[in-house]
Amino acid sequence: MLSDESLRRDGLSRPPAAGGPATAPHARPVWPLALTAALVAALIAVPAFAGSPHWLGRLSQVVTGSPLRPEHAVVLALALALVARGALLRRRAAWYGLVTLALLGLLAVVSGDDPPWRLPLLAAALGGLWLERGRFPVRPHPERVRTAVKTGALLLAATTLLSLVLGGVSVRSVGDVASGLGATGAPMDGASWLPGVLGLAGAAGLLVLVITLLAPDPAPPPGDEAERARVASLVLHPGSDTLAPFALRRDKAYVFSADGRAAIGYRVLFGMAVAGGDPVGDPASHADAVRAFLAMCRTTGWRPAVLGASGALLPAWGPCRSIGFGDEVVIRPAEFTLSGRKMRNVRQAVKRTENFGVSSEILPERELTPALRDKLLDVASHSLGGAAERGFSMNLDELLTGYHPGAIVAIAYGDDKEPIAFQRYVTAGEGISLDAMRRDPGGPNGVNERLIVEMVDYAAERGHGVVSLNFAAFRELLDSDERGLLEKAGYRALHLLDPWIAVESLYLFDKKFRPSYKPRSVVFRSWFDIAWLAAALLTLEFGRTRPAQRAAGPVTEPVHHLGRS
Template sequence: MLAAKPAGMRALPPVWPLALVTAAVAALLAVPAVTTPDWLDRLSLLVTGRPLAPAHAVVLALALGLVARGVLLRRRAAWYGLLVLIVMGLAAVLTGDDALWRLPLLVVALAAVWLSRDAFTVRPHHERIRTAVRTGAGLVVAAVVGSVLVGGVSIRSVGPAVAGGLGATGAPTDGASWLPGVLGLVGGVGLLVLVVTLLAPDPAPPPGDEIDRRRVAGLVRHPGSDTLAPFALRRDKSYVFSPDGAAAIGYRVLFGVAVAGGDPVGDPRSYGRAVDAFIEMCHRTGWRPAVLGASADVLPAWGRLRSFGFGDEVYVRPEEFSLSGRQMRNVRQAVKRTRNAGVTSEIVAERDLPPELRKRLLDVASRSLGGAAERGFSMNLDELLTGYHDGALVAIAYGENDEPIAFQRYATAGEGISLDAMRRAPGGPNGVNERLIVEMIEYAAKQGAGVVSLNFAAFRELLDSEDRKAVEKVGYKALHLLDPLIAVESLYLFDKKFRPAYRPRSVVFRSWFDIAWLAAALLTLEFGRTRPAARAEDAIAHPAGQFEHH
């Protein structure tokens, strides 16, 4: 139960009317570039004051279209852009270069933009500003160099030519007839690059440092932390803490989406405040907030964000687990086959692995994956077998000559033990994985762990259903055909043998308009290969001492 109801996304003044007007102005700017009725062409003069060349109109329309989107996303740079454009229009009217009848419209627009200033919470990142300055400087240098290299072109013509690409009407250029077009193209592209750069969200932050990670390790130890909590300790994650420091969220930023892995860790009474801190951070940086693997108990903390279930965490309660009964026959027989084959096993703390055994286990992992890289995000740790994650346990199976043939790594948390990696050498006897899971469950029961989390069953209800509708049949067929690549169905059938319980997990996101970016970010995080962080010299603090192996 959460102690405090989170505020969710902070209430801000609506910006869609301003975005709508900006988009309408962009449409009116583009009018001269297409064949239109005369009345619509005259209407465009409301915002231009004078006819524009088609190329200039299109460039400015595209730029203002981007600004309109930036207004919807509450980008501060979009607000500054609107302010500058209106002030420039006022200056043109007051200096006599434009019609005075446009003055009331500009004054009203200026007042509306100024009064909405507090709604624009996303300020441009200093790296974006530096990139924009360098881009602008590069355009000026290119224009000057181009003018010098072309004979008969006066320096005075460079400014109007580049300005023409930025939306002005341009000026005649002596000498090479192609230069105005080239400079105009460079200026137009440069303007769009500047706008896109300044409206972009903040770049991804660096991963949390070792001090933060030690803090998070202490929160993972909290009895209220659930079975996904240990995976917050991945070394590629950044962190945001609740104001009282009692809870934290581990996340990564990809494609402008800040993806939190599972629920917050730490004291459940502070989860709401950690969620508020995460949402507020996304407000400041322009990131789209998202969660992969939120539990049903914590979904209310995410307030007005949307969510949908995409599968279930598979877990077993050790005190309720037994190999007896007809339903456990397959598992019982699998364990018996390995014993008849002479397979032996042991459970050791990962940090206590001898170097030679560690080397042989890594070879098993490499052969198990066919040389592929380790992947995953929400239910996977990194630093396999290095001993960095000090609370990790390794269940090892040995074949003939005491040669390791399989192993499983488990991470420990306040609530229990979670399966992280399951590796078996090709050609190893069937039933080894079942045997190691059974022995870890028995070990967890002796250690007093309440839960052993096994795997994740994506789309479990679809796979488990016998009465599928037309769309569901298509989805099931796709999962079945793709199983050799993603192993969704085969992993579900494997887990089902243990008669487990299921905990629904959801994807949380801001808007359906974000769905394409969200899908790209989640698929890349779970299946894409990521560059590992620089290795630390020391292991982090033990996150779950109550499950120490003796």
């Protein structure tokens, strides 16, 4: 029997008990509760605004009971606004916060500080919150709770020490410190500034505690070697997508379908859980893997997103939104030919390398000798100008380190028999995908075209149905002859930024091969996530990957990775 913790880690949940409600509590909308909390926060903030109508002030006291000082009203309103947002995101800590406010109100009524007519109102609110507790499945992560406890303890110690050491007053007890934070704001003897400082510290501490407890879970550690070996076996499934091999990056964590026959590799950044491409493994289990991924995001508070989803699987993401942002460039070896006028540029490029005495070979990465591997890494370093390897959705890591021994390397040699360029490919279901394309800047032009042509021939000989090349971002914009005002501005921006992002130049390079295009989309939960989504995607695609290291052993045995003999 799986434990609750293991189910949580795998993004699953236990089925409802027999006779239970047909609709899970977390499936019911929470916006009415969030809206109510936001309205209450707005009413609490009323005393902070001078010249508010008298009737609005009386309405404010319906929720506060007693009049509040303006500074206290601002702090409580901000805290409750954060709680309202947390309620919208189904955070259990937000539910705790609302219950705590209701209990404090009841305590104030019982103690005589608030009018007794508020008792039935608060009791009804408390009862309603208790009945709706199932709508808030996102529990605070233990690390967040520990941080909040430490922050609270540090704040209490700091304010106490401040009043004892710096206040210049005779403080007989911690109760005297608390009196300095009272609603009257009366100055303590000998330190008129102390109540204000303590109040400011208390306000900041309260907001920090609320933000900490409402934060999503921290990013998980990458998958361990056992999980990665499972994923490596799923990558080999004939139904896996051409982006499937990139799930084996060492910085990705994994969530598996209930039957274990499909998995999604993802990374968490800025609260966004970003999956790279479609699930890997059996297509019959892809939808279940998507459900497991979304369930995991619900229980951790992460915002789900996908970079590079195929159109065929978009319906599986349900109410999530999607934006097409480009196309994967694919060549079908059975249909590829160098004949014809349209392929003249490619033929000339290949012929040019032959005239320069360039030779080539294709071999498994596991067969590279240490000396050759070092020379190829030098080529990679020169090709990037010393910059770090980057990428996420269509890039693998551990370039030529031996960690991914199922990779195939196409190498070009100059007339002196020294390597001048190489390309690394990885198998994906019935196809192979380009991972890295590196060329020494001093080498002759045309070597990349030649290596691609030879890899297409290699794939055709071994029965691979597809060779996936690069990604053509914003292809329709770049390929359009008629552009409106916004399209012209977008095209101009891509053209100016091309020296750094190489979107246009890469598209023009791929276009020479007359390829097919497979649309890819970004999937995300809500338009409210768009800023965090953009920050996460840009960081993932253009941030540094982990440094290359010699691997102690392969991800999995490379059986069936290369040939189909």
